[in-house]
Amino acid sequence: MRIPRPLAVVTAAAVASLVACGGGVHGTPGGSGARDPYFPKAGNGGYDVGHYALDLAYDPGTHQLSGTATITARATQDLSAFNLDLKGLDVEKVTVEGHGARFNRAGQELTVRPPVELHDGRTFRVAVRYSGTPVTITDPDGSEEGWLRTADGALALGQPTGSMAWFPGNHHPSDKATYDLAVTVPQGLGAVSNGEPAGERTARGRTTYTWRTTEPMASYLATVAIGDWDVHRSATRDGLPVYTAVDPGQAQASRKLPDTIAEVLTWAQEHFGPYPFSSSGAIVDRPEDADYALETQNRPVFAGAPDTVLLVHELAHQWYGNSVSPKTWRDMWLNEGFATYAEWLWQEDHGGDTAQETFDALYAGHYYDGEDANDSVWAFPPADPPDAAHISASPVYQRGAMVLHKIRRTVGDDGFRTLMRGWASAHRHGNADTEDFTAYVERTAPDEDFSVIWEDWLYGEGRPDRP
Numbered sequence: 001m002r003i004p005r006p007l008a009v010v011t012a013a014a015v016a017s018l019v020a021c022g023g024g025v026h027g028t029p030g031g032s033g034a035r036d037p038y039f040p041k042a043g044n045g046g047y048d049v050g051h052y053a054l055d056l057a058y059d060p061g062t063h064q065l066s067g068t069a070t071i072t073a074r075a076t077q078d079l080s081a082f083n084l085d086l087k088g089l090d091v092e093k094v095t096v097e098g099h100g101a102r103f104n105r106a107g108q109e110l111t112v113r114p115p116v117e118l119h120d121g122r123t124f125r126v127a128v129r130y131s132g133t134p135v136t137i138t139d140p141d142g143s144e145e146g147w148l149r150t151a152d153g154a155l156a157l158g159q160p161t162g163s164m165a166w167f168p169g170n171h172h173p174s175d176k177a178t179y180d181l182a183v184t185v186p187q188g189l190g191a192v193s194n195g196e197p198a199g200e201r202t203a204r205g206r207t208t209y210t211w212r213t214t215e216p217m218a219s220y221l222a223t224v225a226i227g228d229w230d231v232h233r234s235a236t237r238d239g240l241p242v243y244t245a246v247d248p249g250q251a252q253a254s255r256k257l258p259d260t261i262a263e264v265l266t267w268a269q270e271h272f273g274p275y276p277f278s279s280s281g282a283i284v285d286r287p288e289d290a291d292y293a294l295e296t297q298n299r300p301v302f303a304g305a306p307d308t309v310l311l312v313h314e315l316a317h318q319w320y321g322n323s324v325s326p327k328t329w330r331d332m333w334l335n336e337g338f339a340t341y342a343e344w345l346w347q348e349d350h351g352g353d354t355a356q357e358t359f360d361a362l363y364a365g366h367y368y369d370g371e372d373a374n375d376s377v378w379a380f381p382p383a384d385p386p387d388a389a390h391i392s393a394s395p396v397y398q399r400g401a402m403v404l405h406k407i408r409r410t411v412g413d414d415g416f417r418t419l420m421r422g423w424a425s426a427h428r429h430g431n432a433d434t435e436d437f438t439a440y441v442e443r444t445a446p447d448e449d450f451s452v453i454w455e456d457w458l459y460g461e462g463r464p465d466r467p
């Protein structure tokens with residue numbers, strides 16, 4: 001729940017024509033984007049969402065999704081119109097504060113003209129009723145997200161822009177919010193989401209599952225997984241609830257998963273500080289249901305039972321990415337460099353390569369089997385991906401982790417642990433960017449000089465001359 005930076009008013013032609021027609025409310029249109037360097041239409045300006053209440057129904061047989069999204073937001077300017085992001089689906093009705101509102105659509109922008117005054121600072125509710133066939137979105141890097149059909153249901157994955165395929169919202173990581181999600185499915189199917197279960201009821205052959213997320217969440221981390229699930233509830237030694245939902249075909253391979261999650265979280269808290277959310281777990285779908293794992297909040301999604309290192313990566317994101325979220329998609333290395341470094345730390349602590357050995361192998365170019373893969377680590381600076389197709393490319397992960405290792409070598413192991421814990425604490429449930437991070441590091445270790453790390457490793461082109 002962060003207030004977006006002040007926005008230049010980006011007025012779409014459609015919005016301008018609505019505003020000019022007179023008889024409307026005071027104010028100016030909110031921006032149609034959150035000024036992201038890679039996804040300029042993602043997110044919107046002029047308001048800050050506090051809460052999403054999503055009441056959905058999905059039938060895998062007909063592949064139809066219907067629902068009402070009730071969004072509670074606060075105006076950050078006098079709003080004559082504002083946008084939500086929604087891709088595909090048919091909008092049937094929009095209300096603002098209970099009054100029918102005019103709206104129009106252009107691409108992923110759903111523009112709403114409020115029938116009541118929305119002055120700067122006012123909290124308001126907008127409800128959108130919609131239905132249709134939800135779309136799968138192909139990312140600039142070729143991966144698939146949005147609403148994915150699976151053999152027995154569906155899986156919603158949102159990084160970076162997939163969540164607009166299943167609910168309207170302010171779909172940019174800078175605007176975090178709490179969620180209530182209710183999803184109704186044919187009786188016999190299950191539905192799992194973020195947060196904690198908050199009820200289940202069956203009537204007339206359909207079952208409604210309710211999930212509640214009380215800590216702020218970026219919308220790209222929202223998920224709903226519909227299908228046949230083996231659901232298991234356990235707890236860590238500290239009493240943190242662990243909910244796992246496993247496709248029956250992955251049950252045997254996942255039988256140790258709840259215990260492994262507890263073990264990883266205990267280890268991770270030593271390195272990263274207190275776990276930031278009120279439950280954990282995992283969703284394990286079939287290997288063919290998705291091409292990748294995603295750190296969906298509270299319980300990451302895996303395509304097939306994860307190995308421990310992959311589990312470490314996605315659980316580390318709960319601190320770095322999910323609690324401390326990027327301000328824009330340029331800051332992805334603050335997610336992926338950290339989660340990758342968590343893998344290195346885990347291996348170092350469990351009899352595998354030390355982080356130094358991993359760093360050395362990457363620097364020498366014999367970490368991967370292929371030369372191209374080894375060279376790709378140096379393709380661009382981790383803090384400045386060239387375009388939207390590269391926000392999840394190798395330098396963001398591997399070279400991002402190398403930046404952290406350079407910092408660790410500068411401040412020492414104890415100083416580094418303090419720094420990792422302090423960073424997670426300083427921006428807990430918030431947003432941060434690369435400049436926030438470098439300033440934080442410099443404040444934490446004022447006697448050290450990090451300028452070469454920033455210039456060569458974080459922002460520099462090509463492989464630095466010296467390891």
Ligand SMILES: [Zn+2]
Pocket residue numbers: 295313314317335336339
């Ligand atoms: Zn990751």
